[in-house]
Amino acid sequence: MPRAGLTTDRVVAAAADLADETGFESVTVSALARHFGVKDASLYTHVRNLQDLRVRVALLAGGELIDEIATAVAGRAGKDALTAFAGAYRAYALRHPGRYAATQIRVDPSLIPDSPALRRTAEVTYGMLRAYGLTEPDLTDAVRLLRSTFHGYCALEATGGFAAPRDVQASWDKAVEALHVALEHWPREQDARAVADGTRGR
Amino acid sequence: MPRAGLTTDRVVAAAADLADETGFESVTVSALARHFGVKDASLYTHVRNLQDLRVRVALLAGGELIDEIATAVAGRAGKDALTAFAGAYRAYALRHPGRYAATQIRVDPSLIPDSPALRRTAEVTYGMLRAYGLTEPDLTDAVRLLRSTFHGYCALEATGGFAAPRDVQASWDKAVEALHVALEHWPREQDARAVADGTRGR
DNA sequence: CATGAAACCTAGGAGCCCTAGGAAGCCGGA
DNA sequence: TCCGGCTTCCTAGGGCTCCTAGGTTTCATG
Numbered sequence: 001m002p003r004a005g006l007t008t009d010r011v012v013a014a015a016a017d018l019a020d021e022t023g024f025e026s027v028t029v030s031a032l033a034r035h036f037g038v039k040d041a042s043l044y045t046h047v048r049n050l051q052d053l054r055v056r057v058a059l060l061a062g063g064e065l066i067d068e069i070a071t072a073v074a075g076r077a078g079k080d081a082l083t084a085f086a087g088a089y090r091a092y093a094l095r096h097p098g099r100y101a102a103t104q105i106r107v108d109p110s111l112i113p114d115s116p117a118l119r120r121t122a123e124v125t126y127g128m129l130r131a132y133g134l135t136e137p138d139l140t141d142a143v144r145l146l147r148s149t150f151h152g153y154c155a156l157e158a159t160g161g162f163a164a165p166r167d168v169q170a171s172w173d174k175a176v177e178a179l180h181v182a183l184e185h186w187p188r189e190q191d192a193r194a195v196a197d198g199t200r201g202r
Numbered sequence: 203m204p205r206a207g208l209t210t211d212r213v214v215a216a217a218a219d220l221a222d223e224t225g226f227e228s229v230t231v232s233a234l235a236r237h238f239g240v241k242d243a244s245l246y247t248h249v250r251n252l253q254d255l256r257v258r259v260a261l262l263a264g265g266e267l268i269d270e271i272a273t274a275v276a277g278r279a280g281k282d283a284l285t286a287f288a289g290a291y292r293a294y295a296l297r298h299p300g301r302y303a304a305t306q307i308r309v310d311p312s313l314i315p316d317s318p319a320l321r322r323t324a325e326v327t328y329g330m331l332r333a334y335g336l337t338e339p340d341l342t343d344a345v346r347l348l349r350s351t352f353h354g355y356c357a358l359e360a361t362g363g364f365a366a367p368r369d370v371q372a373s374w375d376k377a378v379e380a381l382h383v384a385l386e387h388w389p390r391e392q393d394a395r396a397v398a399d400g401t402r403g404r
Numbered sequence: 405c406a407t408g409a410a411a412c413c414t415a416g417g418a419g420c421c422c423t424a425g426g427a428a429g430c431c432g433g434a
Numbered sequence: 435t436c437c438g439g440c441t442t443c444c445t446a447g448g449g450c451t452c453c454t455a456g457g458t459t460t461c462a463t464g
Binding site: 104105106109136137138140141142144145147148149150151152153155156159160161162163164166170171174175177178179181182183185186187 | 306307308311338339340342343344346347349350351352353354355357358361362363364365366368372373376377379380381383384385387388389
Binding site: 246 | 421
């Protein structure tokens with residue numbers, strides 16, 4: 001019987017495709033083995049276990065995502081860069097729902113430095129914000145705000161969270177504009193004082 | 203042998219507690235049966251299947267969440283209401299990670315009208331935004347922006363997405379302030395035109 | 405052609421979801 | 435008090451999953 005010619009990369013790529021088709025949660029060693037016409041035990045030569053497979057898919061997807069974002073942002077600045085970043089981000093999430101879901105798993109922090117994708121993500125994101133003239137810690141706060149909104153929007157959209165009869169693309173564009181406004185009028189110290197005296201718990 | 207005295211409500215409540223302790227994904231019929239000292243087949247008297255159990259946990263958590271938010275928002279308006287809403291939202295997500303994760307599952311749209319929690323969520327959210335003077339479709343856009351940011355932030359925080367050495371609570375406070383700024387300077391039509399001529403894809 | 409390193413296999417254990425049908429507790433009314 | 439009858443909980447079992455141990459086959463290389 002001829003061999004399937006499996007490698008770790010081929011297995012991971014097939015897992016990513018399967019995730020996009022049927023959902024990241026339903027990516028299973030058995031289903032993957034069926035796809036290759038192979039017994040499931042055979043896959044454990046190329047992948048340590050299911051967790052390892054998922055992490056590999058996550059790193060693959062994270063790299064693809066930041067590559068597309070970096071391409072879209074290249075040569076742009078300020079609002080221009082922000083809308084390009086946002087567009088590329090959501091486009092990837094819609095085009096590759098399973099891969100995108102993979103990027104959200106909790107990954108062992110010890111192997112984060114091994115991944116160039118995560119470092120590049122930080123570089124591109126902070127670079128995009130340079131035009132807004134923020135300094136630490138506001139810069140980190142702004143990055144967290146953007147990541148949260150982008151991810152939250154895509155996650156809610158993916159799970160059917162936006163039921164209202166309003167075009168989702170139009171809402172997205174408005175949200176990006178609103179974020180741009182927030183970045184331009186970023187709350188500084190004197191503004192923060194007023195809120196601190198208000199209703200915040202601590 | 204005395205009976206365990208199970209009911210659907212008790213099973214769902216135990217599932218929610220188990221979710222908070224060990225994660226929503228690891229809530230299993232078998233584990234739940236062990237918790238009650240009962241065979242797993244016995245639970246199928248009270249719950250149709252695992253999917254049904256998860257939906258019930260989601261509806262329970264959604265109700266609890268909106269109740270706490272409504273209590274926090276009551277009697278407040280504008281920025282005051284926004285910070286109260288945000289604080290109650292994140293506090294629930296941190297205190298009940300498993301229940302909160304449950305609220306994010308995709309639920310059959312046909313049984314949404316049965317759930318008063320979802321209607322109340324819409325009422326409270328739209329009511330909170332009244333002070334900002336927005337009208338449709340900006341109102342829906344703003345609701346989507348807030349939900350996205352709140353959910354995205356809590357989701358990223360839960361999966362360890364915020365690695366930078368910056369206090370997460372402080373970042374959250376800044377994000378809420380930034381959202382308030384965005385709502386006060388909400389981009390209107392004349393502003394939108396400038397962006398439309400810019401880099402947006404379509 | 406031999407040999408060593410892989411890729412791939414069979415066999416099997418354990419956990420999970422779920423169904424079908426039987427036994428046991430608990431309630432009402434006679 | 436006793437006796438149906440309803441409900442709860444059980445045993446039994448099938449199917450799918452992850453994963454390990456150890457054997458066999460394929461393939462490249464000397």
